[in-house]
Amino acid sequence: MKKKSEILVKTFDLFINQVIEYIKSYYDDYSEFYEKLSYFSAQSFKFLTWKNIIDVLNMIDIDDLDKDKLYSEFYDIKSLYYNLKTKNIKLNDQIKSYFSSKTNEFRASNFTNQNFVHDNSDSNDEGTISLSNKKDEDFIKSHELWAYILNTSPNATPNFKKMICYIFSIPCSNSFVESIFSNMKHCWNDYRNRMDIELISSELKIRMNSNYYCNQFYKRILTETQLLKQIRQNAKY
Template sequence: MELLESIPHSNEVNDLKKSFRVFIDTIIQYIEGYYNDRANFYKSISIFSEVNIDKIEWKDVECCIAFINNNNIDRDYLYNDFICIRSKFIELKSKCGSIHKQVQEFISSKLNLSKKDDITLNNEKPFNVECDIQADSDSEHEETDVRHHKEHNKHPSIRCDHLWAFLIHEENVPNLRNVLEFAFSIPASNAFCESIFSHMKFLWSNYRNKMKPELVGAELKVKVNSQLNCTEFYDYLLNNQDLLKQIRSSDKYTHVAKIPRRV
């Protein structure tokens, strides 16, 4: 409104409004056209983001492979592969109730993580949440964020790609493996990016508003790539002499201009 009020001639104001409407309409048409052309494709591959695999039906898989141009995929054998993995999931779920722990242990072993570097398996809080949460948040919104993160850590979710990797491990399902490799090579949503923004909002709150972007970025990297609690992270640092040496060094300050001290 301030921009429009600063324009002296009404004709220029009308032209500006008209051009802005054309600009918005063009963007909307582009987005709708892009989505409509690819809606069925993205909808078809999104079935593999479902962690309750017993809800996936064969017709859903058929819709997905309709977009895959791969002569190595045999539909009959793919059906057998899918039924095999689906039955395996149902059996494990009926025996254990939840296979979250098994999936996490499998991923940890494949990443060659030590016990200290292991992904949290006992509903422990990530160290940066445990250290940074303050009981006296200065707004109800921040308190809601804190409760959300606490509940998330009490009831951890399974990443769909980790779940599929666990289920097809050492299974002779080459056709299903090809389909999964295709599906997970294309992001079906921007959920991961949105989760980063959620973490950033939690870290960069009103009572920590003096943090610089570099510090926020560093904390996000630690949070996303580590699940150690405070004690485990402390022990990890003590046992890593190279990292301690870098922390004590002044190399990290070389990019900052040094101001001579006045005596």
């Protein structure tokens, strides 16, 4: 009995070690690459350094990218970034205001979740809202930061924009892709099997990228006469 238990322990240890080695081999191959990509986050100490941009470009291949013009665009972007940071309004608040004006709504749910936490102490049954620490308040989402910078830049930055779009299209996992498949199964079911691929693609793009509420989408549709005409016809199929 003792011998069997020892064999079992050794077998289990071997299994665990193999799992650990597999995980290491999976991540080690891309660790350097993803580490360099992380420098494009505003929270990185190496944010906006030319050396990092060159390091990343040496690891990826972007067609028709003019590195000479990219160098000039980089310093335009860097100058704009520091000018935005020195304004009286915090950069995080500038970004919020920008997206609020673009969508005609203040995305309260997203910003509230970042800037406030619920206190579930016994002194208040309903929970009180308290300010989170300053680090959480100043947290900036990287994709929103770059969208704000690239769209407010007074100078054209086509090469820098192409590079940023390429970098942020690289998935860190397959979870987003899996969520699209789940949404596709929900859209394209047995009761809606007459829809073609183009229509499914359009519906998925709306689902995954739109910030409209149902009533906002309804009001928007009423202003699109050509779309309403197609809806009343068989063009929707």
